[in-house]
Amino acid sequence: MMPEPAAMSPQSTIAHYRIQSKLGEGGMGTVYRATDTKLNRDVAIKVLPDAFAADAGRLGRFTREAQVLASLNHPNIAAIYGVEERSIVLELVEGQTLAGPLSEEEALPLIHQLIDALEYAHEKGIVHRDLKPANIKITPEGRLKVLDFGLAKAMSNDAPEAGDPSLSPTLTMRATLTGVIMGTAAYMSPEQARGHAVDKRADIWAFAVVVHEMLTGRALFQGETVSDTLAAVLRQDPDIAAAPPRFHRLLRLCLMRDPRQRLRDISGARLLLDEPTAASAAPASRPVKWIAATAVMAAISAIALGVAWHATRPIERPLMRLNVDLGPEAVADPRTVFTLSPDARRIVYTARSAGKQVLATRLLHQTKVDIIPGTEGATDPFFSPDGEWLGFFADNKVKKIAVQGGAPVVLSEATSYTRGASWGEDGSIVVTMSPATGLSRISASGGAAQVLTNPYAQGQVTHRWPQFLPGGHAVIFTAHTVSTGLDDASIDALDLKTGKWKTVQRGGFFGRYLPSGHLVYVHKGVLYGVRFDPVRLETRGSPAPLLDDVAANLVAAAGRFDFSAAPSGSGTFGYMTGRPETVPARTVWLDQTGKTQPVSFTGGTIGPALSPDGRMVALAVGGIGSQDIRVWDFTREVLTSITSNAKGNANPVWTPDGRHLVFGSFFNNVSTLWWARADGGGEPRKLVESKAILVPSSFSPDGRRLAYTQPVSGTGEDLWTVPIDISDPENPKAGTPEPFLRTPAADVRPMFSPDGRWIAYASQETGPFEVYVRPFPSGGGRWQISAGDGAFARWSRTGRQIFFTTSDGRIMVTDYEIKGDSFLVGKPRPWTDTRISANMGRASFDLAPGAKRVLTSVNPVDVSQPSGSVHITLLLNFFDELKRRLP
Numbered sequence: 001m002m003p004e005p006a007a008m009s010p011q012s013t014i015a016h017y018r019i020q021s022k023l024g025e026g027g028m029g030t031v032y033r034a035t036d037t038k039l040n041r042d043v044a045i046k047v048l049p050d051a052f053a054a055d056a057g058r059l060g061r062f063t064r065e066a067q068v069l070a071s072l073n074h075p076n077i078a079a080i081y082g083v084e085e086r087s088i089v090l091e092l093v094e095g096q097t098l099a100g101p102l103s104e105e106e107a108l109p110l111i112h113q114l115i116d117a118l119e120y121a122h123e124k125g126i127v128h129r130d131l132k133p134a135n136i137k138i139t140p141e142g143r144l145k146v147l148d149f150g151l152a153k154a155m156s157n158d159a160p161e162a163g164d165p166s167l168s169p170t171l172t173m174r175a176t177l178t179g180v181i182m183g184t185a186a187y188m189s190p191e192q193a194r195g196h197a198v199d200k201r202a203d204i205w206a207f208a209v210v211v212h213e214m215l216t217g218r219a220l221f222q223g224e225t226v227s228d229t230l231a232a233v234l235r236q237d238p239d240i241a242a243a244p245p246r247f248h249r250l251l252r253l254c255l256m257r258d259p260r261q262r263l264r265d266i267s268g269a270r271l272l273l274d275e276p277t278a279a280s281a282a283p284a285s286r287p288v289k290w291i292a293a294t295a296v297m298a299a300i301s302a303i304a305l306g307v308a309w310h311a312t313r314p315i316e317r318p319l320m321r322l323n324v325d326l327g328p329e330a331v332a333d334p335r336t337v338f339t340l341s342p343d344a345r346r347i348v349y350t351a352r353s354a355g356k357q358v359l360a361t362r363l364l365h366q367t368k369v370d371i372i373p374g375t376e377g378a379t380d381p382f383f384s385p386d387g388e389w390l391g392f393f394a395d396n397k398v399k400k401i402a403v404q405g406g407a408p409v410v411l412s413e414a415t416s417y418t419r420g421a422s423w424g425e426d427g428s429i430v431v432t433m434s435p436a437t438g439l440s441r442i443s444a445s446g447g448a449a450q451v452l453t454n455p456y457a458q459g460q461v462t463h464r465w466p467q468f469l470p471g472g473h474a475v476i477f478t479a480h481t482v483s484t485g486l487d488d489a490s491i492d493a494l495d496l497k498t499g500k501w502k503t504v505q506r507g508g509f510f511g512r513y514l515p516s517g518h519l520v521y522v523h524k525g526v527l528y529g530v531r532f533d534p535v536r537l538e539t540r541g542s543p544a545p546l547l548d549d550v551a552a553n554l555v556a557a558a559g560r561f562d563f564s565a566a567p568s569g570s571g572t573f574g575y576m577t578g579r580p581e582t583v584p585a586r587t588v589w590l591d592q593t594g595k596t597q598p599v600s601f602t603g604g605t606i607g608p609a610l611s612p613d614g615r616m617v618a619l620a621v622g623g624i625g626s627q628d629i630r631v632w633d634f635t636r637e638v639l640t641s642i643t644s645n646a647k648g649n650a651n652p653v654w655t656p657d658g659r660h661l662v663f664g665s666f667f668n669n670v671s672t673l674w675w676a677r678a679d680g681g682g683e684p685r686k687l688v689e690s691k692a693i694l695v696p697s698s699f700s701p702d703g704r705r706l707a708y709t710q711p712v713s714g715t716g717e718d719l720w721t722v723p724i725d726i727s728d729p730e731n732p733k734a735g736t737p738e739p740f741l742r743t744p745a746a747d748v749r750p751m752f753s754p755d756g757r758w759i760a761y762a763s764q765e766t767g768p769f770e771v772y773v774r775p776f777p778s779g780g781g782r783w784q785i786s787a788g789d790g791a792f793a794r795w796s797r798t799g800r801q802i803f804f805t806t807s808d809g810r811i812m813v814t815d816y817e818i819k820g821d822s823f824l825v826g827k828p829r830p831w832t833d834t835r836i837s838a839n840m841g842r843a844s845f846d847l848a849p850g851a852k853r854v855l856t857s858v859n860p861v862d863v864s865q866p867s868g869s870v871h872i873t874l875l876l877n878f879f880d881e882l883k884r885r886l887p
Contacts (some may be wrong), residue, residue, distance in 0.1 A: 015084040017045055033092060039667070043081060044090040059086065069150040070646040072126065073488060075506050076117035078137075078147045082645045093145045098136040098210070101217035104244055111211055111273065112542045113144035118207060118266045122200040123524070126150050129198065131206035132187040133213060185229040186221050190257050193230045201259040204266055208254030216242040247273075270545065320876040324574075327369060330870035331357055335558040336380045336420070337576055338872060341387045344564035344572040346403070347872065348372075348381050348390060359392060361403065364874075374401055374408040384423045384444065391429060391444075393418045396766075398431055398442060412442045412449050419464035419556060422475065430466040430475050438463040439477060439494065453494060453501060455479065456692055456711070463492075464557060465510050469534045473497060476519070478509045478557050481666070486557035491521055493537040505530065505539055510552065510559030516571060516879035518886055522552045522559040527575075531886055544886060551578030563878070571879030574872050590811075590845075591853040594834040599855070600637050608856075611658045614849045616678070618642070618652035618661055629663050631678055640680040653696045654678070656703045660729060662687065662696050664708075673708065675724075675732050687734040688722055698751045700776075707740070707750035707759060718742040719750045719761055721777075741779055751793050752776070758823065760785065760793035760802060771804045773816075773823050783823045785814055790828070792844065796851040803847055803854075804828075809835035811845065811854065 012019055017034040023044060024031045034045045048062070063083050070080040079091040102110070114136070121128065128135075128149050135147045185193070189205035192198050212220045220238050223229035240251045250272040256262040263269065324347070326338075331350045338349035344364070351360035351371065359375040362368060377394040384391070384400075391400045391411075398412040398421065414433050421431040427444045430452065438453035452475075455463050459481055466477040473496055480489035491511030494501040505511065508521035508528060519532035519539060527547040531540040551560040561575035587608070588596040609618045615634055620627035629642035629649045643649045647667035654661055658678065665672050671694045676684040687706075688694060695709040703726055711717045719742075723735035741747050745765035752759060759776045762769045771785040771793045785793065785802055790812065794803040803813050815826035836844055836856045845856035875881075 014045060014047075014087050017043065017084065017089065019045070034089075036089075042092045044092040045084075045087050046090060047087045066151075069126065072121060072124065072149060074117055074120045076113045076144050076146060077121065077149050078145045080149075080646075088151075090147075091145075093137045093139065093147065095137045095139040095145070098133040098138060098144070098214060099217075100214040102214055104215070104246070107211075107214050108273070109142070109542045110138065110144050110214065112270065112544075114146070114207065114210070115266055115270050117144070117146045117149075118200075118203055121149055122203070122266060127198065127200050128203050128206070129192075130184055130187075131203055131210060132184050133210055134184075136210070185226045185233070186219055188230070188233055189259065190234055191259055193233045199259075200266070201262050201264065204254050204263050204269070205259075207266065207269065208251050211247065211254075212238075212240060212243055212251060215244060215247060218242065274544075318877060319881040322874040322876065324364065324872045324874060326351075326360075326362075326870040326872060329353065329360070329369070332576070332870050335553055335556045336562075337560050337870065338562060338574065339381045339383055340562045340564045340572065340574055341383055341403075342385060342564055342566065343387055344566035346387070347574070348383075348403075349870070349872075350379065350381075359390070372401060372403075373405075380418065380420055382421050382423055385425050389423075389444070391421055391423055393421075398429070400444065409446065411444065411446045420466060420558070422467045424468040424472045426472050428472075430468065432464045432466060432477075439466050439475065452496070452499070458501075459691075461693055461711075462486075462489075466494075467512055469493075469513055470515070471534075474534070474537060476504070476511050476513060478511060479503070480509075480557075487524060487554055489557060491519065495537070502537065504532070504537055505543070509557035510561075512559075512561075512563065514563055514571065514573075514879060514882065515565045515569065516882045518882050520546065522550055525550060525552060525578075527559075527561070529882060529886055541886065546882075546885070547575070549577045551576040565879070567876075569879065570877040571882075573875040573878035575875075577871070577873055587855070587857050589848075589853050590832065590834060590836070590856050592832050594832050596834070599634070600632075608846050609652045609654060610846045610848060610855055611654050611678070612656060612849070613658055616658075617846075617855060618654065618663075618678070620650040620652065620663075629661065629676070631661075631680070642676050642678075642680055643684065649674075651695050651697075653698060653706070655726075656699055656701055662699075662706060664694050664696050666693055673706070673722075673734075677730075682730065685732060687724065687732065688737060695748070697749050700752050701754060701756045705752075707752060709748045709750065710737075712742065717746045717748050719747050719759070721750075740776070741774065749792055751795060753795050754797050757818075760795065762791040762793065762804075771802070773802075773825075775821065775823075781821070781823070783825055785816075785825055785828070786812065787828050794845070794847040796847065798850055801851065803831060803851070805836065805844055811836060811856075 014034070016037045018037055020033045020035060022030065023033050029046045029048045032045045032047065034043050036043050066080060066083050066088055070082065073079070078093050081089040081091065083089070118128070126149065128146065130148060130151070137145045137147060139145060187206040187209045189198065189202040192202050209220045221229055221232040221236065223232050238255045240248055243251060250269055253263045253272065254269065326349055329351045331352050338347055340347055346361055346363055348359055348361045350357055353371050356376045357378065359372045359378045359381055361370050361372060375392060375394065378392040379394070381390055381392045388403060389400050390403050391398065393414060396414050397410050398414050399408045399410055401408040411429070419432040421429050423429050423444065429442050429444055430439055431442060433440050433449065438451065438455050440449040440451050442449045453463050455461050460479050462480050464478050466475045468475055475494045475496065477492055477494065478486070478489050479492040480486055486509050488507055489509045490503045491505040491508060492501050493504045505519060505521060508523040511519055511521040513519055513532060513534060517531060518529045520527055520529045525548065526545045527550045528543040529546045530543040533540060552558065561573065563571060563573045565571055587599050589599065590596050611617070616631050618629060618631050621630050627649050628644055628646055629652050631640045631642060642661060647665050649663055649665045652661050652663040661676050661678050663674055663676070665674060671690050671692060672686055673688040673694050673696055674684040675687050690710065692711050696706060697709065698707050699705070705721050705723050707719065707721045709717050710720050719740040720737050721740050722737040725733040725735070740750065740759065741761070743763070743765055745763050747761055747763045750759045750761045757776060758773050760771060760773045762771055769789065769791040771790040773783045773785055775781055786804055789806045790804045792805050796803065800816050801813050802816060803811060805811055811831045812828045813831040814828040817824040845854045847854050
């Protein structure tokens with residue numbers, strides 16, 4: 001059989017991509033360098049073979065698979081941008097294809113990056129299936145990038161050409177069905193070569209083959225033809241003698257011919273890499289539970305821990321563990337639960353007293369607990385450098401109080417959206433008053449706040465959890481380009497002299513510099529560590545996992561841990577154990593009785609918006625920052641794509657006639673409001689563009705004005721409207737945006753009433769989010785709808801009722817009357833006893849016509865409320881262990 005021909009040379013343009021030059025050709029198609037004329041960047045375009053593109057079924061299946069693969073967002077995986085005209089648009093990766101032999105010193109950082117990439121994709125249920133050196137590039141900066149992740153499943157080719165087996169085209173037929181061969185011959189697992197169904201263990205086999213070739217420069221399996229190579233894979237015992245001895249156990253476990261005996265998870269490879277060789281192993285240090293290790297109990301209250309990594313030199317001060325029970329009155333605050341004093345003798349934590357949340361303190365060598373008067377409503381406590389004062393947030397203010405007792409002192413006004421503070425040696429405090437305004441600095445003696453950062457100046461939207469570095473010249477903090485999905489945020493460093501900041505570590509949150517010379521942070525419930533230079537503000541080497549059971553709040557991006565240099569500089573590290581994952585929510589119809597009815601569409605949904613007739617729902621699908629807009633027809637059970645570029649499309653809003661949608665996107669530091677046909681026809685039309693994040697919310701009843709939220713420096717998030725000329729609905733024209741409400745507080749989600757005379761919205765002007773109503777267009781007058789907690793208002797279209805949600809997942813409803821210019825409000829009451837999946841950062845439900853049911857997400861199990869006492873794990877001599885682990 002002749003090999004399937006690659007695609008012919010394309011025209012000079014594909015969609016809005018201008019072809020520049022040919023980069024390569026293979027069984028999956030021909031690859032070209034192209035320029036994205038809309039975003040002014042270079043991309044790679046893989047033009048699919050003619051026979052492939054002509055098969056509508058195969059092309060449709062490929063498009064569906066590519067949409068899933070586009071959700072991969074990892075620094076070591078080349079991104080998929082979208083599908084255009086029988087082509088797939090990919091990230092253009094500059095650099096050299098992986099080639100050996102490399103020294104151990106050169107190879108180890110690359111191997112760790114390859115493990116990180118595979119681990120990330122495998123956790124999302126995606127297998128590469130065609131891992132080989134030709135699909136791995138090393139950028140000029142030394143970053144490893146895996147190409148074509150998952151495309152072997154998405155595509156289908158006939159038999160490969162005879163020739164060099166290491167470069168043979170992908171052998172694919174259909175998905176993972178038994179009897180199908182996929183992958184490249186020299187790197188296939190035995191089960192893959194036999195055509196059996198495969199899983200992530202096939203990637204683990206290929207990983208070992210690639211690592212061997214990286215270290216030795218020689219292929220592990222080689223034959224004169226593809227058939228000979230496949231025969232070697234199936235029958236020949238892999239000869240790994242040429243690889244350095246420290247890699248032998250790793251390679252043997254990854255190259256077990258029976259997949260049931262093979263290493264099951266790629267994360268185990270990281271542990272095997274860290275094992276000492278027999279010649280260099282240190283004398284018995286007790287193994288401890290860190291990543292996937294077994295805890296060993298010892299005597300008294302402290303127990304010796306080993307880590308899945310072992311010491312490379314004798315342990316002078318072994319790692320010790322102490323379990324501290326804070327008692328039944330302790331409260332597992334949603335953000336930071338506790339803080340350690342600089343001398344590691346005292347712990348301060350949130351507790352419940354007389355029905356209020358307060359701060360409590362105890363000396364670690366005693367059991368006596370003292371409530372700190374004057375700290376009612378306190379959150380996120382932090383110590384002064386000398387340990388004499390305690391800072392905290394309460395009553396929308398930054399306060400301090402002497403640890404030994406006294407009256408609290410107000411230092412500054414704040415909001416309920418504060419996210420952390422750090423007290424410097426110079427007597428100043430860096431605080432996150434609100435992510436919309438970045439970091440601010442106040443004096444520990446009180447006074448006006450000085451704004452230090454504006455996230456939007458660098459295309460970011462949130463700065464939080466600051467920490468002073470030694471010497472007070474710089475601050476590290478958590479930053480991200482989206483306000484949710486903070487597990488993939490970054491750790492940035494701000495130079496206080498220049499006012500400039502840069503990213504020092506990607507893919508994590510709640511970064512903390514330890515006096516041992518390390519930066520630690522949380523990612524997917526794992527505490528990572530990396531060497532860090534606090535003067536140059538640079539990391540050194542590759543991050544390594546340290547603890548796999550650190551509790552964290554993904555919504556707030558808060559790690560539940562703290563540290564102290566004491567005793568004697570060896571370091572004490574305290575943390576709450578737990579996992580950041582929550583029970584997956586399911587999307588359902590929910591009625592007032594609590595009865596639920598599952599919906600037919602699948603996939604993650606963000607901000608569902610029902611059409612005016614209730615027959616369709618628009619939603620954002622995909623990972624945070626890479627979503628696309630889809631429309632599901634409940635009657636026809638058809639999902640229509642409105643966008644397919646994965647450019648952070650979100651917050652769809654229907655026009656009153658149900659024929660069009662407006663949605664927002666945020667990509668390449670630009671926020672845009674788009675107008676699109678609801679049937680998927682035509683291209684979206686740009687309405688408004690801004691450097692600040694634009695969040696559309698609702699249309700006036702005549703469809704001629706759109707209300708939306710836009711953050712503005714100095715006033716936070718404000719309410720705006722923009723007139724739209726819809727005389728030609730296919731070519732709408734936006735007028736000049738006009739502010740509707742600008743206050744120092746965060747004002748969000750403006751919703752027009754059915755008659756267009758009023759706007760309901762949520763605001764933090766009094767602390768927690770509350771729902772208010774103002775007349776439109778004057779904005780004069782204000783009526784509070786909620787009572788103590790509320791967001792995301794929805795007007796009933798058939799009655800005088802307003803629905804809204806609370807932070808704990810209740811759906812509330814209140815009646816209203818209109819008399820002249822007055823808005824008369826009734827008492828809010830629960831609409832149903834069933835609680836929904838609460839997320840005050842995004843719309844969590846929509847109201848069906850008739851107000852008899854809502855479309856929302858519910859958790860199968862309520863995991864929101866902690867039970868039992870709060871326990872803190874203290875690791876003594878933690879810094880010594882870090883220095884052994886990450887020298």
